[in-house]
Amino acid sequence: MTKIKIATEWLESCAGCHMSLLDIDERILELLKYVEITSSPLTDLKHPPEEGVDVGILSGGIGNSDQEKKAKEMRKKCKILVALGDCAVFGGICNLRNFFPKEEVLNRGFVETESTSKGKIPKSEVLGELTDQVSGVNKVVKVDVYIPGCPPSADSIYYALTELVNGRIPVLEGDLLHYD
Amino acid sequence: MAEITLIINGKKVKGETEDTILDVCEKNGIDVPTLCHFKGLTDVGACRMCIVEIGEERVAINTACTTQALDGMVVKTDTERLNNLRKINIELLLAERNHFCMFCEMSGDCELQDLAYRFKIDYIRYPLLFPKLPLDASHKYIIIDHNRCILCGRCIRACDELEANHTLDFRERGWQKMINIDLNSTLRESTCTSCGSCIQVCPTGAIFDKKSPYLGRSEECEFTKTVCSECSVGCGTEIVTRANHILRINGNFDSDVSRGLLCDKGRFEPLYKEKKRYLKPMVRVNGELKESDWEEATKIMVEKIGGMDGKDIAGLVSARATNETIDLFKKLINNVFCSENIGMLHGPITTIKGKGSLNKILESDLIIVVGADFSKDHKVVRSLIKRAVVKNDSSLILVNSNANNLSSYAKLLLKKEELEKVNEEISMANEVSIIFGYKISGDVEKWISKYGGEVNLIGLMPGTNSLGAYKLGINRNFKPRKARGLYILAVDEDNDILENIIEEAKKSEFVVLQTSYENVLSKEADLIIPSMMWAERSGNYTNMEGKTQEVNKSITSPPEVKDDREIMVSIADKIGKFLS
């Protein structure tokens, strides 16, 4: 059987969803029989291969212009796009920023903070610009599978991946569906 | 009420004429999702979760909680159409406000979350609105976070229907609609009585207490039904514990005394008392209290008091002790120490006996409160009175009562000299409740005695289990006089009661203080015996109505703290007398 190709990427996130993926522990060995992980923060490949992948997994929401670009790139390269974790699903904890104008947020971080000396707000062509609002990835790309959770449990992720390996769209319920 | 038959989900089921469709479903074990419904509060049909399809040819969709069940009705509760509508509803609720399950105190115990799981909502199809909403943490015990409010109105109904205080209500309409506190006040500055019912009925994390966030989800906690030990109402409580720590005190909606209601004294104050606990017996040596052990403590007890003449010994017991403890204490003083000098720590009270019931207050068209104070305790009685006035149009007459915020509910405010003015009112009324305090003067006693047989007569008691003590034969009038040996069974009694005894204790040669915590009598005590606190005790309390209710321990006492009864038995043993 040909392995299904998976690419993963993280956006406005804490990396916890990818850590939860690793928490499937020994089951990763079983999974690797059916899955080829191409680009991912866990591998040395960064961009999904030109010919694309079967499943693209995004964790993290959209918080700056670079992340938007990356989400779009992943959408282009994958057949099924999975939003992994609360941040990807609806913006998650980073949504708390939406109650403040981004200028205030930046100002607090880089100018006002008590330990900051002669602060200024970083601005450079190499840095992505903060979006006005944080959002889930479905604000910029179409999502096929949602796996909420902060982070989703390893069981939820394993279940979803095995369903995808078997050509089914996973439906989470019971203990596998949780938002916290 | 007559029996009716409905067809729900294709099955014939029985109900009664007064039932709503939801009632019939509940009686027949048919699970209908609800959110704004709360047993014990009026149904309003706000959340639309309990929608059902009614009829066969022309199908109507209506809320089960507010639709009366009719004989022959055909109802469906679980169709795809209904479930789609319910799902849309939940998603809209989630999109409307700011729900962050990942750090919410109530995650795992949230009814909105449960429903979202039930309908397998893995994302929200509608744009999230992110309204900037306030969080009110001004109150000593209660937090209101409007971000998580779904406007179900349960808190408003609890405030109005249980506590009859109406501090909470809605303001504005549509998108702007919000829970409002008085005239847009903060909770601290509001008329809130801190009964905490709103916390208990809130289905989400919008209203919660300051003490228990993150301390445990229901599945990690233990729940013990017991009786409040703060006053003689005897409200039903449910103690929530984890790892032998008390997280929260809930009202018990199954209690036929309080029906879920509590006051701040019962719900919050026991968790806010910072006191020094005695974990070992203490003996006074050269004027200083020194840690000791049980062996030495009982030995000293026997040496010092055991040798005294019975008439020189007096025993005083707290009304927070259980019937079983008080009974044994009486036997210890009477039979082992051969003394008749036994009484309550709170001192003498009136000999007039109430024999009415609290529930009858709600049925009374005239309520007379004489010499009663609800400012510190018995606040649930005050709530019942308010409920009778506000909901049932009862008339209230206050006579010589510092009744906290009851005066605005009263038809008449009288001095005790004007008592006779009430007689005419009584003669006109159908059902009368007279509620009187425990320190009333002779002429008031005489006036009350006149109505003894005909009215619902309720006497407030100075302590939780005072009535239980009197029923066990403790003298209502007892006051200790110049006892050489004073044995005080204080358990976890409050200082304001213990203060009355200081002078007496000073005069005594030897004072034994059996207590959970350091208190105002510690300075006078020659021997301190550690006692269990309220949550560690088991037994029975008899409330002001004469109802005897079970007290169940919810946590285990520290290793060296013994049960009060066990202590007394070992003292008797040491003296060589049998105490059972």
Added chain:
Amino acid sequence: MGKKLVIEPITRIEGHAKVTIHIDDEGNVEKSYFHVNQFRGFEKFCEGRLYFEMPQITQRICGICPVSHHLASAKACDEIIGVEIPKTAKMLRELMHMGQFIQSHSLHFFHLASPDLLLGFDADPAIRNVFGIINKKPELALMAVKLRKFGQEIIEILGRKKIHPIFAVPGGVNGALSIKGRDKILGEVDYIIKSIKKAIEIIKDWIGSNKELVENFASFKSGYMGLVKDGALEIYDGDVRLVDKEGNILEEFNGSDYLNYVAEHVEDWTYLKFPYYKKMGYPEGCYRVGPLGRMNVCEKISTPLANEELKKFKVINNGKPVEASIYYHYTRLIEDLYAAEKTKELLEDPDILSKDIRAESDKITGEGVGVIEAPRGTLFHHYKTDENGVIKRVNLIVATGHNNWAMSKSVDMVAKQFISGKEISEGLLNRVEAAIRCYDPCLSCSTHALGQMPLYIEIHSSNGEIIDVIKRDLK
């Protein structure tokens, strides 16, 4: 015509980062920059929430070391309510912290760093990852999985979840440890200690056979910072010790006074600030934190096996601070060993099972600072609240931040050492990543996220126009 190499994305600590390497007309590296390209704004958006929510909110800063944030935040909250937590509460918090050190340090060594060391810097990037290790050294991979699992399970046993647990609360913790839980962890701890000792042999062998590379790879003088208690390594409690580049103690202060000693510098080209020793100024006062920092700062370790290893480490530079960045890998494993030994020690104390787990208080002091050693370095959480406990101000100095200057410097040094504009190979650029990877800046970098380098190289004309892009995506 100068060139600018853009290495992107180097996902950063908690997100994305990139490196740009500016090359002059002669093909020499002029200057390299380490850009951190994410900013979420926790310092602002926590305002208006309640202090007791902070251990839950702030642990979402990082999914790799959430426990550090969780505990630093809880420590700040302890100060806000003005209590000393009971002994058992502290022991249980420490136990959870040990679990995290074991999972995080093991994860880094095996899943992230070892592909470089065991497969080689120049190995095919398509297999130079943890899955390559699984194929090539399955027993080692399984051991890695078990180490991480062991640490994660400690966290789960205490806090019901492996990532973002619910455990520490102001005044202590919310649950006691069951006998069953204790016995489960204790039953595995000896295997874990043995495994970590094996890993230490692996890294020591590797260092032994790559002596020259190790000594010359991003080796530079700097100050160091870490918590100590009576001079011994401490990761939960203790005072903050700062030493100078010769290892002399500059300061030893209570974490609550951090503002007197630490300040942060801001650059236009990165979202990560640069902390430095205030009295010395920027950049002279920059220091390094994390495993190498802690080993250079402490004199001893309280557990025997780790202390033996520390003695060997101290010999490397005759008792002076060890400077080469590769030694981070070695010191990380010494700490891993300490955490495993300490886990055992904590569990063998009968007090760990006590239910005396929370100190209560109704006070709100209005301010609290929580300092802890996260796997990657010293972590500061500082909150101010109003009289109701509503958060008014938040200041955070995260572990990886302290190493920002050091990472930038390492990138620059390695780029200058290995890269010339004329011939750029993937393997050479991988060494630039490897320099960052030493510091284990919360997974992303160290995950080889920047492994396949350069993702593309933009060649700019002197006036900034892109005149060529070299792409190196894998087939």
